[in-house]
Amino acid sequence: MIGIVMGSDSDWPVMEEAAKALDEFEVPYEVDVVSAHRMPREMVAYGENAASRGLKAIIAGAGGAAHLPGMLASVTPLPVIGVPVPLKYLDGMDSLLSIVQMPAGVPVATVSIGGARNAGLLAARILAAHDPGLQARMCEFQDELNAQATEKGKRLRAKVDGADAFGFGR
Numbered sequence: 001m002i003g004i005v006m007g008s009d010s011d012w013p014v015m016e017e018a019a020k021a022l023d024e025f026e027v028p029y030e031v032d033v034v035s036a037h038r039m040p041r042e043m044v045a046y047g048e049n050a051a052s053r054g055l056k057a058i059i060a061g062a063g064g065a066a067h068l069p070g071m072l073a074s075v076t077p078l079p080v081i082g083v084p085v086p087l088k089y090l091d092g093m094d095s096l097l098s099i100v101q102m103p104a105g106v107p108v109a110t111v112s113i114g115g116a117r118n119a120g121l122l123a124a125r126i127l128a129a130h131d132p133g134l135q136a137r138m139c140e141f142q143d144e145l146n147a148q149a150t151e152k153g154k155r156l157r158a159k160v161d162g163a164d165a166f167g168f169g170r
């Protein structure tokens with residue numbers, strides 16, 4: 001089970017992509033609003049109880065002064081994946097820097113601004129390290145990505161001038 005938490009329900013349109021990625025790999029998850037700023041005691045309780053409740057990793061998204069991922073990481077031994085959520089001002093740079101610049105000893109695996117899909121995929125990979133079946137599905141997924149990228153190259157080359165990737169045949 002993966003925990004997907006966010007500072008506000010207004011983050012859900014971004015964070016939903018993490019849930020969709022976990023759905024693709026049939027990884028169970030729970031979702032909740034847990035704010036370090038607005039509900040600090042509940043946030044500490046969530047982090048302190050996460051491991052004993054059976055969660056294997058936490059995906060935490062927040063916008064602006066995004067202290068939630070780092071604060072969770074300080075009260076749980078589980079891996080925490082931070083998702084910077086872009087807001088109206090500063091385009092998510094505020095959130096990115098708040099999440100990524102953690103002091104040594106308290107790691108948060110930070111994905112790109114709005115990168116909730118990668119957060120979901122990273123959580124699946126963490127579980128896959130101890131789950132051969134899930135790891136096999138991850139390998140298939142990577143093969144599909146490869147095939148799609150190869151196809152894009154073929155289409156582009158055909159569109160430009162029929163040359164191959166190195167420009168031979170021009």
Ligand SMILES: Nc1c(C(=O)O)ncn1[C@@H]1O[C@H](COP(=O)(O)O)[C@@H](O)[C@H]1O
Pocket residue numbers: 006007008009010011034035036037038061062063064065066067068069085087
């Ligand atoms: N960054 C945090 C924290 C936190 O880090 O504890 N709690 C809420 N927020 C963020 O405030 C933004 C605005 O929230 P509202 O839309 O509720 O006003 C959201 O992006 C949320 O993640």
